[in-house]
Amino acid sequence: MKPPKRLLPLIEEGLIDTVVRQLMSGKEAMVYVVRCGGMVRCAKVYKESTRRSFRQAVDYTENRKVKNTRQARAMAKGTRFGRQAQESAWQSAEVDALYRLAAAGVSVPTPHNFFDGVLLMDLVTDEAGDAAPRLNDVQLTPEQARVLHEALLREVVRMLRAGVVHGDLSEFNILLGADGPVIIDLPQAVDAAGNNHAARMLLRDVANLNAFFGRYAPELLLTEFGHEIWDLYQRGRLHPEVALTGRFEHDRGAVDLAGVMREIADARAEEAARLMRLQAVA
Ligand SMILES: Nc1ncnc2c1ncn2[C@@H]1O[C@H](COP(=O)(O)OP(=O)(O)O)[C@@H](O)[C@H]1O
Ligand SMILES: [Mg+2]
Numbered sequence: 001m002k003p004p005k006r007l008l009p010l011i012e013e014g015l016i017d018t019v020v021r022q023l024m025s026g027k028e029a030m031v032y033v034v035r036c037g038g039m040v041r042c043a044k045v046y047k048e049s050t051r052r053s054f055r056q057a058v059d060y061t062e063n064r065k066v067k068n069t070r071q072a073r074a075m076a077k078g079t080r081f082g083r084q085a086q087e088s089a090w091q092s093a094e095v096d097a098l099y100r101l102a103a104a105g106v107s108v109p110t111p112h113n114f115f116d117g118v119l120l121m122d123l124v125t126d127e128a129g130d131a132a133p134r135l136n137d138v139q140l141t142p143e144q145a146r147v148l149h150e151a152l153l154r155e156v157v158r159m160l161r162a163g164v165v166h167g168d169l170s171e172f173n174i175l176l177g178a179d180g181p182v183i184i185d186l187p188q189a190v191d192a193a194g195n196n197h198a199a200r201m202l203l204r205d206v207a208n209l210n211a212f213f214g215r216y217a218p219e220l221l222l223t224e225f226g227h228e229i230w231d232l233y234q235r236g237r238l239h240p241e242v243a244l245t246g247r248f249e250h251d252r253g254a255v256d257l258a259g260v261m262r263e264i265a266d267a268r269a270e271e272a273a274r275l276m277r278l279q280a281v282a
Contacts, residue, residue: 006045009116023131028187033123033131041112042123046091090187095119097164097189104162107155107182124175124182136171145216152181152209153225153244160233161240165190165198169205171212202230224248
């Protein structure tokens with residue numbers, strides 16, 4: 001096909017020889033099958049930030065470290081330079097996470113390059129060598145669902161041990177490759193230790209897996225692997241081969257009573273202030 005404009009710089013650099021076809025136009029990116037040397041690879045071209053949900057960007061970039069303060073100020077003000085900085089932080093988050101996870105042995109496409117807003121990585125393929133289907137595109141037997149669910153929980157554990165929470169893990173971002181499931185689409189990945197949303201995101205990722213595979217193997221709907229994994233992680237007990245049960249004892253005694261009392265006192269004070277303001281006006 002005629003190469004799209006965004007891929008021309010990579011062709012000039014010699015990183016891509018030819019563009020074979022467009023694979024997908026997802027919500028955040030356009031994905032192409034390309035040839036590089038003798039290899040078939042995948043090029044992910046990020047769309048501009050303006051077409052993406054701003055809310056999401058704010059939520060996920062919280063606590064993400066920005067190196068220089070000019071950049072941080074510009075990002076906060078939303079200037080053009082700021083938007084660009086925000087944009088490249090977003091893209092490099094995916095690249096960083098991919099390199100980190102590939103090194104940790106997580107099943108992700110091997111990254112090869114990141115140039116001019118384009119990520120070059122392995123194309124995940126099925127047995128026939130074609131682009132692999134998403135989990136959402138296949139039908140499973142209950143047994144296949146159980147096996148894949150377990151394999152993917154292992155990947156979640158491996159990711160967390162590498163300090164990463166995916167943040168958008170679902171049947172749409174898992175491909176069924178010839179050698180098993182492969183996890184993709186990581187621009188919203190966060191640092192497990194440094195982000196206030198990490199626990200919530202991990203629980204949601206695992207809940208998505210339970211819900212999807214639970215369609216085929218309903219007993220998975222009752223499991224609490226998310227809480228179990230996060231609890232082990234926090235206690236420094238998340239070993240690679242840890243035996244997961246899917247059960248989790250919610251500690252009812254652990255309610256932060258002082259915290260609850262503080263909330264109530266704050267609400268009372270706020271209400272009293274409101275009444276005083278009303279009286280002052282009357
Ligand atoms: N490395 C890859 N190998 C094969 N297909 C891929 C690869 N990366 C992405 N795709 C395809 O492109 C689609 C969109 O990519 P994704 O990274 O999920 O971006 P988006 O943010 O647009 O969802 C995926 O659903 C998948 O079908
Ligand atoms: Mg996706």
